[in-house]
Amino acid sequence: MKKYYCNPVNMEYRYQFIDRSTHISVSREAADPSVIAWKGSYYMFPSMSRGCYKSDDLCQWTFMPLNGLPFYDYAPDVCVCGDAVLFCASKKGAPCDYYVCADFPDGVFQKVEGEFDFWDPKIFCDDDGRLYLYWGCSNLEPIYGVELDAKTLKRIGEPKVMFGENRAVVGYERFGMDHVLNEKENSIYIRLQERVSVATGKPMEEVTRADIDAILPPDQREYLKLLLSDRPYMEGAWLNKYKGR
Numbered sequence: 001m002k003k004y005y006c007n008p009v010n011m012e013y014r015y016q017f018i019d020r021s022t023h024i025s026v027s028r029e030a031a032d033p034s035v036i037a038w039k040g041s042y043y044m045f046p047s048m049s050r051g052c053y054k055s056d057d058l059c060q061w062t063f064m065p066l067n068g069l070p071f072y073d074y075a076p077d078v079c080v081c082g083d084a085v086l087f088c089a090s091k092k093g094a095p096c097d098y099y100v101c102a103d104f105p106d107g108v109f110q111k112v113e114g115e116f117d118f119w120d121p122k123i124f125c126d127d128d129g130r131l132y133l134y135w136g137c138s139n140l141e142p143i144y145g146v147e148l149d150a151k152t153l154k155r156i157g158e159p160k161v162m163f164g165e166n167r168a169v170v171g172y173e174r175f176g177m178d179h180v181l182n183e184k185e186n187s188i189y190i191r192l193q194e195r196v197s198v199a200t201g202k203p204m205e206e207v208t209r210a211d212i213d214a215i216l217p218p219d220q221r222e223y224l225k226l227l228l229s230d231r232p233y234m235e236g237a238w239l240n241k242y243k244g245r
Contacts, residue, residue, distance in 0.1 A: 009059075009061065010059075010060075010061075011030075011053060011061045011063075012063070014028075014029035014030055014048055014049065029046075029047055029048045029049075030046035030047060030048070030049060031046060031047045031074070031075070032046065032047050032074065032075035032076070032120065032236070033045060033046040033047075033076075034076055034077045034078045035078075036078050036079070036080050036085065037080075038080060038085065038104060038105075040056070041054055041055065041056050042054070042055045042056070042058055043055075043064075043078070043104075043105065044061065045076045045077075045078045045087065046076070047073075047074045047075055047076060047089070048071060048072060048073075048074065049063075049071075050065065050066065050069050050070070050071040051063055051064050051065040051066045051069070052064055052066060052078075052105070054105075064105060066101075066105065066109065067107075067108040067109065068099060068101070068108045068109030068110065068111065069087060069099055069109050070089060070091075070097070070099075073089030073090055073091045073096070074089060074090040074091075074119070074120075075089060075090045075119065075120045075121070075137070076088070076089035076090075077089070077121045077122050077123050078123075079123040079124065079125050080125065081125040081129075081131065081150070082125075082129070083102065084100050084101060084102045084104070085100070085101045085104040086098060086099070086100055086123055086125075087099040087100075087101070087109060088114070088121050088123060088133075089121070090118065090119040090120055090121065090135075090137070091117055092117050092119060093117060094117055095113065095114040095115055095116055095117055096114045096116070096117050096118050096121070097111050097112060097113055097114045098111070098112040098114060098153045099111055099112070100112060112152075112153045114153070115154060115155060116155075118133070118135035118136075118144075119135060119136070119137040119138075119235075120135055120136060120137035120235050120236060120237065121133060121134070121135040121237075122134045122135065122237040122238050122239055123148075124239045124241075125150075126241070127241070129150055130147065130150065131147065131148040131149070131150045131153075132145060132146070132147050132148065132239075133145065133146055133147075133148050133155070134162065134237040134239060135237060136162075136234050136235060136237055137233065137234075137235035137236075138233065138234060138235070139165070139231040139232060139233045139234070140231070141164075141234070142161045142162065142163060142164035142165075142234055143161075143162040143163055143164070143234050143237050144159040144160065144161060144162060145159065145160055145162045145237075146158070146159040146160065162237075163234075164234060165231060165232045165234055167231075167232055173232040174232060189209075192212050192216070192221070192224060193207040193212070195216075195224065196211055196212050196215050196216070199215060200215070
């Protein structure tokens with residue numbers, strides 16, 4: 001019998017209820033938190049909270065609503081830049097905005113319009129005041145990075161590829177429970193059946209290849225084959241500076 005251990009944080013968080021017509025799923029929403037140290041306390045920003053949690057000991061956390069932040073954006077990141085706090089979060093299909101608060105936590109976050117969309121961001125403010133943004137959350141694309149203008153938050157130059165998956169060399173880059181895909185999970189056809197079943201309401205065992213071909217154009221089928229494959233996800237970019245590196 002396998003045993004699993006965790007170090008839980010006693011805090012309340014949000015849930016999302018999704019009605020897929022055939023079943024209702026419940027997902028935790030306080031995901032992908034980012035924590036900053038600010039004036040003797042710690043502040044944690046999870047997804048979809050429109051606020052943060054404050055702690056003086058990293059054990060007991062109290063929720064604080066904040067003014068000016070978006071509610072439905074995912075995987076937020078927060079960075080201390082000089083005397084201000086800079087916030088951004090994930091949003092696909094539309095430019096991701098930035099939010100700056102010069103009087104945190106009592107002040108209002110002021111929106112600075114973004115130029116492009118990204119997912120799972122990490123902002124890094126270097127000792128010299130230069131600002132960088134990293135992002136990526138995909139098994140098809142790598143982790144990207146670009147320098148931002150510290151005043152306007154506009155990007156300087158074009159994004160560059162930082163690194164991608166390297167499962168042929170790095171052994172821990174595996175997909176699936178316990179890093180192993182069982183036969184059912186690894187069947188692209190079965191996973192395509194699941195997608196079509198959710199979209200049509202048709203029982204999965206009755207979904208045929210003809211159903212898949214009728215609903216998904218060839219380009220989408222090839223895309224989904226890659227998306228549903230065992231290629232590892234590149235996500236959760238994070239950067240620390242230690243001893244000048």
